[in-house]
Amino acid sequence: GNSVTQMEGPVTLSEEAFLTINCTYTATGYPSLFWYVQYPGEGLQLLLKATKADDKGSNKGFEATYRKETTSFHLEKGSVQVSDSAVYFCALSEGAAGNKLTFGGGTRVLVKP
Amino acid sequence: GAGVSQSPSNKVTEKGKDVELRCDPISGHTALYWYRQRLGQGLEFLIYFQGNSAPDKSGLPSDRFSAERTGESVSTLTIQRTQQEDSAVYLCASSFGVRYEQYFGPGTRLTVT
Numbered sequence: 001g002n003s004v005t006q007m008e009g010p011v012t013l014s015e016e017a018f019l020t021i022n023c024t025y026t027a028t029g030y031p032s033l034f035w036y037v038q039y040p041g042e043g044l045q046l047l048l049k050a051t052k053a054d055d056k057g058s059n060k061g062f063e064a065t066y067r068k069e070t071t072s073f074h075l076e077k078g079s080v081q082v083s084d085s086a087v088y089f090c091a092l093s094e095g096a097a098g099n100k101l102t103f104g105g106g107t108r109v110l111v112k113p
Numbered sequence: 114g115a116g117v118s119q120s121p122s123n124k125v126t127e128k129g130k131d132v133e134l135r136c137d138p139i140s141g142h143t144a145l146y147w148y149r150q151r152l153g154q155g156l157e158f159l160i161y162f163q164g165n166s167a168p169d170k171s172g173l174p175s176d177r178f179s180a181e182r183t184g185e186s187v188s189t190l191t192i193q194r195t196q197q198e199d200s201a202v203y204l205c206a207s208s209f210g211v212r213y214e215q216y217f218g219p220g221t222r223l224t225v226t
Contacts, residue, residue: 004155036217042219043116043117043204043217043218043219043220044156044204044206044217045216045217046214046215089155089156091156098144098146098161098163098168098169098211099211099212100146100158100161100169100172101146101148101156101158101215102158103148103155103156103157104155105153105154105155106155
């Protein structure tokens, strides 16, 4: 079946540091890939997505590129802010079960001033 | 506009009791999903509805779990004879259709003592 693996946290950074969160996936077909973010005390929200190989999703300074050859979708941001402190989830959907999402375990990121 | 709402936000119950968790999707959203997040783990898919029908129930962990949706609106997830391993945050999401972005509610934190 499908699965998503992402680096465990917590990841602690200083403000303006570079952030990378690794995500790799296993899927039988050609999934769409997502990054979701959960800020403290808030619900899960979509951060960015990519629907086919070599697509780059971007939002709020975050980027991730769909790499079919390495089955990866790593999240990056060049200069993090304290407000980026959150839990980040990598996920995929493949059309089955109404495009249900398969999630990774989440990575907690803490940005210190 | 109103987002996805869930109630209660927190529920503590004794082992063996039945519980009902409610989800109010965004108005007009035809697809509705239930996910579960156990402590330290990623979200796992439970069930989805297209309209009032549930084409895929494969994620329900046991026959103690059931869900229904009425009026293409509110959905209820019922857990009978709760066990301690049912303790988790139960998240509901809705979307315009199965190919559209899923919007998540704040979740219900269930604790079985």
